[in-house]
């Protein structure tokens with residue numbers, strides 16, 4: 001099985017850890033302080049406070065920010081639950097802000113309207129290793145006097161506008177879990193330029209105690225034991241020396257994926273936007289068709305690729321649904337969480353493995369397409385008495401086809417459009433590569449001329465249904481029963497070959513002839529959508545009809 005993430009440990013790492021094991025000091029001591037110093041230097045920040053995991057680091061950062069019961073914190077739903085779990089632990093209320101659909105990070109443009117009198121902190125998450133729009137977020141924080149606690153657990157080694165992540169927010173949190181940029185087994189840290197925060201973090205990670213001049217423990221706050229061990233810090237110091245090379249390798253993996261997968265139209269690859277240098281903690285693709293995600297994941301898992309899902313929306317987790325987040329639904333996040341799929345990405349992944357994984361993805365979509373649309377008996381044709389149907393390709397774009405699309409009488413019930421040959425080609429290319437669309441041409445058997453189209457889109461394979469549309473373009477064929485014949489052919493194809501169990505269509509209420517025809521073909525009226533069709537500024541009712549197998 002190829003894992004989705006993996007640590008990279010070499011002999012030097014092992015030697016460094018053994019040295020500590022042979023020393024007198026195992027728990028927080030000189031190695032932890034050395035690690036903190038190296039980490040702060042690497043990120044260009046004054047202080048680093050190491051703790052035993054990223055979750056503890058978040059908890060301490062929230063406490064150091066002074067969060068208390070009733071305070072609100074604006075954060076992202078696309079994260080590991082710890083980001084907001086620790087807010088709840090600190091007594092605060094997470095307020096989820098929708099994400100952007102390019103970086104999958106918090107949408108900075110939607111933050112301000114979520115700010116209330118109770119808001120104290122903004123907690124953005126640098127998802128997948130790509131920094132958030134930190135300038136804009138900090139500007140909002142300054143305007144409303146809020147603290148920024150940046151969850152950069154994915155982003156050690158990343159840069160924003162050429163500055164290292166870790167140096168830019170009031171406090172920045174890292175994790176050193178084995179799948180992260182570097183590892184200490186388990187581990188985490190909070191980085192800050194504020195002495196005040198640093199002192200509070202150090203106090204709280206150690207039971208809220210400090211040593212007085214007689215070396216006595218004095219407890220002045222309710223703290224925790226969140227200390228990192230020197231054994232772990234030794235690994236951290238050693239790993240940190242190779243951090244830049246790890247990030248370079250991850251970036252190389254991403255380039256391989258881009259090269260291999262850029263032509264697969266059925267998936268959306270993640271993009272690195274202008275201001276960012278991503279640490280590529282994870283490589284998350286999305287399926288264009290949301291329904292396709294789980295099947296592709298199953299397919300890859302069965303072939304030995306351990307894909308993952310980062311992340312189900314935090315607000316949709318059962319615990320959150322039961323505890324005050326029952327109705328939360330954010331538009332982009334909903335699309336994202338239903339379509340995301342994490343492919344393996346780590347420093348040790350080879351080009352051969354990336355080719356193998358990408359090859360499987362390409363194969364998956366081909367298999368799927370063939371299964372759905374191939375009509376072996378007639379070599380891709382669906383034969384009727386007077387017409388045949390076949391899948392359209394960009395090569396079918398012709399002047400005649402263009403002319404009937406542009407004919408006002410023909411496109412009377414379509415959205416009016418003026419269509420050039422180039423646009424038509426583009427349209428056909430797009431439709432023929434979509435996995436949830438079957439666009440077929442209706443051809444006269446006698447002279448092979450293209451006289452109209454039928455479209456099934458979207459095809460919902462899970463629900464086994466599709467939306468049907470037809471257009472007889474060549475006016476010479478109007479009133480001759482061609483539409484009826486072609487519709488019967490596609491219904492049979494949809495139910496027998498594609499395994500669908502229902503088809504739905506929408507017809508403008510004015511088109512009485514069509515409604516009559518569909519009734520004859522056993523379509524039933526499901527509902528009428530009032531004024532749903534806007535035709536040159538005039539609104540018409542849309543009659544929704546459906547037929548079941």
Ligand SMILES: Cc1ncc(COP(=O)(O)O)c(C=O)c1O
Nearest residue numbers: 053054055080082153175176177
């Ligand atoms: C975004 C984010 N925040 C917080 C954490 C928690 O870190 P840790 O596992 O070190 O506790 C993780 C870990 O996966 C994470 O990905």
